[in-house]
Amino acid sequence: MTSKTSSQPLFLRAQGVIPGGVNSPVRAFGSVGGTPYFVSHAKGSHIWDTEGNRYIDYVMSYGPLILGHAHPAVVDAVTEAAQGGTSYGAPTEREVLLAEELCEAIPGMEMVRLVSSGTEATMTAVRLARGATGRDIVVKFAGCYHGHADFLLAAGGSGVANQGLSGCDGVPINAVADTIVAPYNEVPELDERVAAVIIEPVAANMGLVAPEPDFLSQLRAACDKAGALLIFDEVITGFRLCRGGAAEWFGVQPDLWCFGKVIGGGLPVGAFGGKRAIMEYLAPLGGVYQAGTLSGNPLATAAGLATLGELDAKAYETLTDITTQLAQTITQTFTEEGIAAVLPQVSSLLGLFFCDTQPKSFAEADGAAQNGLYPPFFHAMLEEGIALAPGPYEILFPSLAHTQEDIAQTADAARQAARSIKATTS
Numbered sequence: 001m002t003s004k005t006s007s008q009p010l011f012l013r014a015q016g017v018i019p020g021g022v023n024s025p026v027r028a029f030g031s032v033g034g035t036p037y038f039v040s041h042a043k044g045s046h047i048w049d050t051e052g053n054r055y056i057d058y059v060m061s062y063g064p065l066i067l068g069h070a071h072p073a074v075v076d077a078v079t080e081a082a083q084g085g086t087s088y089g090a091p092t093e094r095e096v097l098l099a100e101e102l103c104e105a106i107p108g109m110e111m112v113r114l115v116s117s118g119t120e121a122t123m124t125a126v127r128l129a130r131g132a133t134g135r136d137i138v139v140k141f142a143g144c145y146h147g148h149a150d151f152l153l154a155a156g157g158s159g160v161a162n163q164g165l166s167g168c169d170g171v172p173i174n175a176v177a178d179t180i181v182a183p184y185n186e187v188p189e190l191d192e193r194v195a196a197v198i199i200e201p202v203a204a205n206m207g208l209v210a211p212e213p214d215f216l217s218q219l220r221a222a223c224d225k226a227g228a229l230l231i232f233d234e235v236i237t238g239f240r241l242c243r244g245g246a247a248e249w250f251g252v253q254p255d256l257w258c259f260g261k262v263i264g265g266g267l268p269v270g271a272f273g274g275k276r277a278i279m280e281y282l283a284p285l286g287g288v289y290q291a292g293t294l295s296g297n298p299l300a301t302a303a304g305l306a307t308l309g310e311l312d313a314k315a316y317e318t319l320t321d322i323t324t325q326l327a328q329t330i331t332q333t334f335t336e337e338g339i340a341a342v343l344p345q346v347s348s349l350l351g352l353f354f355c356d357t358q359p360k361s362f363a364e365a366d367g368a369a370q371n372g373l374y375p376p377f378f379h380a381m382l383e384e385g386i387a388l389a390p391g392p393y394e395i396l397f398p399s400l401a402h403t404q405e406d407i408a409q410t411a412d413a414a415r416q417a418a419r420s421i422k423a424t425t426s
């Protein structure tokens with residue numbers, strides 16, 4: 001399976017035919033420098049590049065692979081589904097099964113529609129909120145990333161922050177005229193013009209920034225007072241914090257939910273859902289239009305169902321243990337090596353900031369991300385066989401496939417990386 005084609009010539013060829021050589025900007029290593037490794041294959045907690053080097057992977061496709069790479073249940077389900085055809089343009093039983101499983105797991109969610117990406121989910125959830133309320137304004141929080149719909153790109157985290165963009169060329173002023181950006185962890189003033197407030201209940205695209213205690217419940221109350229809908233973008237947190245996502249974890253229910261990543265087990269999926277009364281504004285029942293040639297795709301729903309089938313209470317306990325051990329060993333290593341770092345953790349989401357105190361907003365997270373320590377750390381870790389995301393605004397995604405041995409190796413690598421950062425910065 002390994003082609004032994006080195007990444008450098010592949011990247012050169014890619015740059016000839018793909019803008020920046022990549023199909024999603026953060027993959028280009030722009031903010032850490034160097035040439036991206038091209039992946040040949042992956043299994044469990046490991047990926048291999050096209051030169052045959054093996055890495056312990058904490059990118060995990062940015063979140064979907066909670067079971068690890070090429071989990072047998074997912075591979076078998078997708079293989080079986082593919083043998084029955086890859087897309088029909090007509091409903092299937094698996095779509096019903098996945099929708100039922102989502103509604104059963106998420107407290108308060110009564111109906112859900114499947115789409116093909118997180119971007120589609122957030123974009124349509126906001127359209128639905130606007131359609132249901134008859135209002136236009138949408139409030140988002142600085143540093144939260146909700147995919148790349150025009151009106152949600154303002155002050156985005158992840159790749160948008162990575163590129164140093166406050167917005168995006170090609171987005172007309174009118175497209176963001178009804179978008180208001182508020183600081184994370186501060187409840188904004190809302191009035192009767194606000195259709196929806198959209199938030200990552202745990203911000204995971206500016207490093208990891210947890211909501212302050214009561215922030216989400218106060219936001220819920222502010223939305224209720226103004227008659228605005230609250231949208232939880234759970235593309236990362238859904239089925240990751242726990243089976244019921246943020247509504248279960250924090251005890252706060254939004255009006256609309258957005259999902260992606262884990263619910264597709266590594267295949268292209270998104271979903272948005274909510275109370276029946278709101279979801280019925282959606283076509284064909286109501287006047288809010290949304291559609292998709294590949295929505296509810298047979299392979300994607302098979303992968304999603306297989307993934308969710310593995311996620312019982314024990315799995316979440318194991319995953320949290322793995323993450324806690326990883327956080328503790330790296331923290332201890334940094335302390336011993338005299339490196340100032342904080343590793344915020346919420347369930348199995350793990351952040352890494354090179355600073356003394358945990359950031360609570362994008363302004364604070366950005367300060368830590370921009371201090372220049374992440375790129376040398378990233379490269380030193382890669383050299384030691386550990387693949388982290390190539391950007392300081394991303395987080396680590398430990399999976400159920402990560403082992404004690406992986407954690408020990410990661411801590412050893414972090415020690416070497418810490419020493420090499422100290423050597424280059426002192």
Ligand SMILES: Cc1ncc(COP(=O)(O)O)c(C=O)c1O
Pocket residue numbers: 062116117118119120122145146147148158200205233234235236260261270
């Ligand atoms: C919180 C959040 N929302 C939405 C998206 C967009 O999802 P997709 O990349 O599937 O369009 C992402 C992607 O990383 C995300 O992290």
